[in-house]
Amino acid sequence: MFTPFDYQMMSRAIELAKGGVFTTQPNPNVGCVITQGEQIVGEGFHARAGEPHAEVHALRMANEQAQGATAYVTLEPCSHHGRTPPCAEGLINAKVAKVICAMQDPNPQVAGRGIQMLRDAGIEVEVGLLEADAIALNPGFIKRMTSGMPFVQLKMAASLDGQTALNNGQSQWITSAAARRDVQKFRAKAGGILSTSKTVIEDDASLTVRWDELPPSVQVNYPQHQLRQPVRVILDRQNQLHDGLKLYQHSGEVLVLGTEHTSLLNSNQTQFELADTLAYLAEQSQMNHLWVEAGATLARSLIQAQLVDEIILYLAPKIMGSDGRGLFGALGLSSMADTLELIIKDVRQVGPDIRIIAVPKIKDK
């Protein structure tokens, strides 16, 4: 069905899509390549919400050469009028002959409509080329569209023996500068950073993306003047945040969820209902991708509520002793059958540290 040339062109479109990885939130990353015969005549990617979609950039570059061409798009072209006109319409108007999409629109409410529009206009459409790679481009957007929840990455850091601080609370520089740079990259990709007033106040954390701390490989593709700050979402049930914090000394939005968000709190108003809170962020803030940096309590609660998609765990090459503060606090387990199970997705050295990406196994509720 697909030729080697098709694979090559869709691979190129996927690489192009990655150009928007730090900036398209809440929109998805999309890339597009337009070919005449075996010649690329247009290409583009979606760079930023409110700016043209990938197809528009590629069509502009192709100009009249789009007529009779094949368009490779990593996501089904949109069929609705948003801040920009529908891309399906653009492709029809440009008279392309064929469109190959890596995947359908993940929103089940609209999936297939763009494809239908194209087919109705007599354009040949094929779907599913390098679909897994296209899915991997947009874990957050796809999760929000399909489930109404953001994709949640939980960042944790500990010594090799699982301690986040000594018994007296000392924890400075557990992990290395290389690991902190790596964290900056994850923050930069997220739509929001979730933390608690307790963590923010204890560490006087700004929770911003600092361009000069991004890895050089990121800086090259992400100019400082384009820096987008993820929304910092702080759970502050007892109104403890105050103006003197570093949190407020940097540009970028801060969303405080506090006493006025009664609908997000449990019935006796003692804690946030985390599933409701994440659903609220997905709906109200179009939050695709949430990066969580907090303490053991929030980490444990999110995992136990099965709201975490990935744990990003940095282990420093240190032994601190088990009388310190443990990663997830006490769980009170009495049987090995009740341990929380994970699947290791990736493990590597980051500077002197180890980084583990682990995916919680889904349990029957």
Added chain:
Amino acid sequence: MFTPFDYQMMSRAIELAKGGVFTTQPNPNVGCVITQGEQIVGEGFHARAGEPHAEVHALRMANEQAQGATAYVTLEPCSHHGRTPPCAEGLINAKVAKVICAMQDPNPQVAGRGIQMLRDAGIEVEVGLLEADAIALNPGFIKRMTSGMPFVQLKMAASLDGQTALNNGQSQWITSAAARRDVQKFRAKAGGILSTSKTVIEDDASLTVRWDELPPSVQVNYPQHQLRQPVRVILDRQNQLHDGLKLYQHSGEVLVLGTEHTSLLNSNQTQFELADTLAYLAEQSQMNHLWVEAGATLARSLIQAQLVDEIILYLAPKIMGSDGRGLFGALGLSSMADTLELIIKDVRQVGPDIRIIAVPKIKDK
């Protein structure tokens, strides 16, 4: 000084040497290649203590073609009469023209004597080709020869959050079958396995190498009938071991260090002086390479005494909570400057688990 052909031949000799990795204890792994021009005329490796050395095998294969040949040996040929005659003499009698050694004998008392014997007989000798690789063949033998202490690998296993058991002691199958096979490989390479009566009794552990649990890649090169059992060294200060234990239901030597070893105990006879104990094993049992499987107490003591060369840590993809039993127990640290620092040497996935090899940083005593 060395030609590409020389490098190729010494690489071959090093690969040959690995053929003895499970069986030469307490002798070193040594490989030898003999060439005439660009032709290999003999090769061999040392397979087992008491059997011929690598050079003898290679000389036998080369026969009269050894005359005028070049011999590549991964270790300086021995100059003393042991259970076999000195290899330097063998090379002289065979009239080889040139000997290239990867490294000198690590024992400073005899280093250089074999080389001198060869030179005195008019043979050209060069030393140092692929020396680092030759050193890596024999960490245990070299450490014992240079310091009088065995090379110590400390095996540990925990959940991702550093717990070795739940609070009630449950710990069955923290790590996977793949990790347990990996452990079998490490055990098989060791000269001895060190544990305590507490661990042996609690787990009713046999601490043997089980051939059918070795990874298939090892089984291929290590036939079942050649299986060598490392000496099981059990610290048993209070004479708690008894005949009913699995420890005694398998072939292989068990060395119990108990109350009669007063010279290895501290002045009030309450614990083993670990440095003295390891030195004793190196001297009395020619122990090159000790694999330690025990609990948090011995692990912590060995690390604090700076007696551990490598920590082999298996982390299972599980969260157990910090109210379980921690890897190294309480250390009572009050400053991050006092944490025990390590260097990560290797990290990889072993089945569903993670294996980390970490080297303790040397601290000023």
